Amino acid sequence: MNIVLLGSGNVAAVLGRKFKAAGHTILQIYSRNSAAASELAYELDAESTNYKSTILKTADVYIVAVKDDAIEQVTEEIYLPGKVVAHTAASVPKEVLSRVTSHYGVFYPLQSLRKEMTRLPDVPVFFDGSDEHTKTVLASLARSIAPVQALEAGDDDRQKLHVAAVVVSNFTNHLYTLAEEYCHKEGLDFKQLLPLIEETALRIRTVSPKAAQTGPAIRHDSETIRKHLELLHGHPQLKNIYLVLTESLQTAE
Amino acid sequence: MNIVLLGSGNVAAVLGRKFKAAGHTILQIYSRNSAAASELAYELDAESTNYKSTILKTADVYIVAVKDDAIEQVTEEIYLPGKVVAHTAASVPKEVLSRVTSHYGVFYPLQSLRKEMTRLPDVPVFFDGSDEHTKTVLASLARSIAPVQALEAGDDDRQKLHVAAVVVSNFTNHLYTLAEEYCHKEGLDFKQLLPLIEETALRIRTVSPKAAQTGPAIRHDSETIRKHLELLHGHPQLKNIYLVLTESLQTAE
Numbered sequence: 001m002n003i004v005l006l007g008s009g010n011v012a013a014v015l016g017r018k019f020k021a022a023g024h025t026i027l028q029i030y031s032r033n034s035a036a037a038s039e040l041a042y043e044l045d046a047e048s049t050n051y052k053s054t055i056l057k058t059a060d061v062y063i064v065a066v067k068d069d070a071i072e073q074v075t076e077e078i079y080l081p082g083k084v085v086a087h088t089a090a091s092v093p094k095e096v097l098s099r100v101t102s103h104y105g106v107f108y109p110l111q112s113l114r115k116e117m118t119r120l121p122d123v124p125v126f127f128d129g130s131d132e133h134t135k136t137v138l139a140s141l142a143r144s145i146a147p148v149q150a151l152e153a154g155d156d157d158r159q160k161l162h163v164a165a166v167v168v169s170n171f172t173n174h175l176y177t178l179a180e181e182y183c184h185k186e187g188l189d190f191k192q193l194l195p196l197i198e199e200t201a202l203r204i205r206t207v208s209p210k211a212a213q214t215g216p217a218i219r220h221d222s223e224t225i226r227k228h229l230e231l232l233h234g235h236p237q238l239k240n241i242y243l244v245l246t247e248s249l250q251t252a253e
Numbered sequence: 254m255n256i257v258l259l260g261s262g263n264v265a266a267v268l269g270r271k272f273k274a275a276g277h278t279i280l281q282i283y284s285r286n287s288a289a290a291s292e293l294a295y296e297l298d299a300e301s302t303n304y305k306s307t308i309l310k311t312a313d314v315y316i317v318a319v320k321d322d323a324i325e326q327v328t329e330e331i332y333l334p335g336k337v338v339a340h341t342a343a344s345v346p347k348e349v350l351s352r353v354t355s356h357y358g359v360f361y362p363l364q365s366l367r368k369e370m371t372r373l374p375d376v377p378v379f380f381d382g383s384d385e386h387t388k389t390v391l392a393s394l395a396r397s398i399a400p401v402q403a404l405e406a407g408d409d410d411r412q413k414l415h416v417a418a419v420v421v422s423n424f425t426n427h428l429y430t431l432a433e434e435y436c437h438k439e440g441l442d443f444k445q446l447l448p449l450i451e452e453t454a455l456r457i458r459t460v461s462p463k464a465a466q467t468g469p470a471i472r473h474d475s476e477t478i479r480k481h482l483e484l485l486h487g488h489p490q491l492k493n494i495y496l497v498l499t500e501s502l503q504t505a506e
Contacts, residue, residue: 068474068477091477091480110445110446110448110449111448111449111452112449112452112453112456112465112467114456114460114465116460117456121448121451121452122448123448124445124448124449126445149445149448151442151445157439157440157441159480159481159484160435160436160439160441160484161441161445161446162477162481163435163481163484163485163495164432164435164436164441164443164446165446165449166468166469166470166481166495167428167431167432167435167491167494167495168428168429168432168446168449168450168453169449169450169452169453169467169468170466170467170468170469170470170471170502171428171494171495171498171502172425172428172429172450172453172454173453173457173462173465173466173467174462174466174470174498174501174502175420175421175424175425175428176421176425176457176462177461177462177463177466178420178501179417179420179421180461180462180463181463182413182416182417182420183413183417186410186413187410188410188413188414188417189404190417192363192377192402192404192414193363193414193417193418193421194457194458195363195364195374195375195376195377195402196363196364196365196377196418196421196422197421197422197425197454197457198374198454198455199364199365199374199422200365200421200422200425200426200454201425201450201451201453201454201455202451202454203365203367203370204426204429204447204450205447207367207369208430208433209426209427209429209430209433210430210433210434212365212367212426213423213426213427213430214365214422214423214426215419215422215423216419216423217419217423217427218423221321224321224344224415227344227412228412228415228416228419231412231413231416232416237501237504238420240497240501241420241424241497241498241501242416242419242420242424244493244494244497245424245427245494248427248431248490248493248494249423249424249427251490
């Protein structure tokens, strides 16, 4: 397909690379940030522009990959009748694009995407469309970059997936951050925890997290928990999280 | 080296395989569970016994890989003068073994180990010993299975490492469990989150978790947070965790 990307940030960059790797053509990058637009355009063999009036009308699909609260402003005064136009936000209803075309939709990549990534990770895609044509086009685009993880999801399911994504990614990353700070303050090397972190994430491919649960909380080892809380005396933020999650683990059984 | 393992559970099994893969000989498995002992002994080409009196006196190192609160009982009436004897527990002082030999120590693998593992993960090892001889022997054994992650750590540091391990492994796994339950109740497929979970864990090899933090909490996106709390209405346990971790994220900046 011929694709125009609106946006030049993390999502635009990684989706652009995935599209190109799947054999699609990126015709153009539109972005208010002209430096970022031309840099990404150079990488993807595309044109770039920061004028809405020069957005090409010849693409099959337009992907609006900008921050949630910028979608409305970025697409203001852009009219693409007959074209399929989709944004990439989990939490924004597809109707935000209904002024742009009658074939509007969503193309939500359920992954943490960063421009700096050197390898392209697996990216499950949840799509939605205002009509069958839009859904068919976006389904085909999704399957081209995510053969086994391209699924239709309405506004509600997408928001719920986003809640789950926050829990397994933003919150786990916060636990990593707190552990890194703790190690730093205690003179320990956080890097020594990386094999454990990776094993914990990778093993749930084959065993459910509930079945894989170990540790002092789940075995009600109150002596170890007591020692740990003592060791967390000078770390009130982590101590509070330790207490809350230990309690949650013990009620989850 | 010639090694005797005391214990036949997860830690004994995986350490035994790592030792064997590194060229050591497992002479014998001692375990109160004779079925598990003979099964593991068969896999590792070792003898097995469930009688303390028949524990071989010819090994260089004895590794006591049993639960924290079983170390004392398992080693009761075992005397191995002149031999190096180490347990594998993070939270137990090495002195628990001082009745067994004068060369006692600790051999703590900082990893989540399960018998069922098909591939052997990287296992950082933290060792300690009652004297230089014990330290030298355990350091050499540790380096043989963990060339770049064999470090000396006293009782205090080992306990602190265990706190950090609980945070990055037991607690993140609990978040995975809560997310899986949420997906299940909402008719979503938890498996779709696996690429995101893996990327979140793997990216911190190259970027610090603090720098990698994203999501509605860190960008103070109160509208999205409000929507998420609404969606968590029927999930009080996860809603509470969502609130606590969002607040922690916002104070951590």
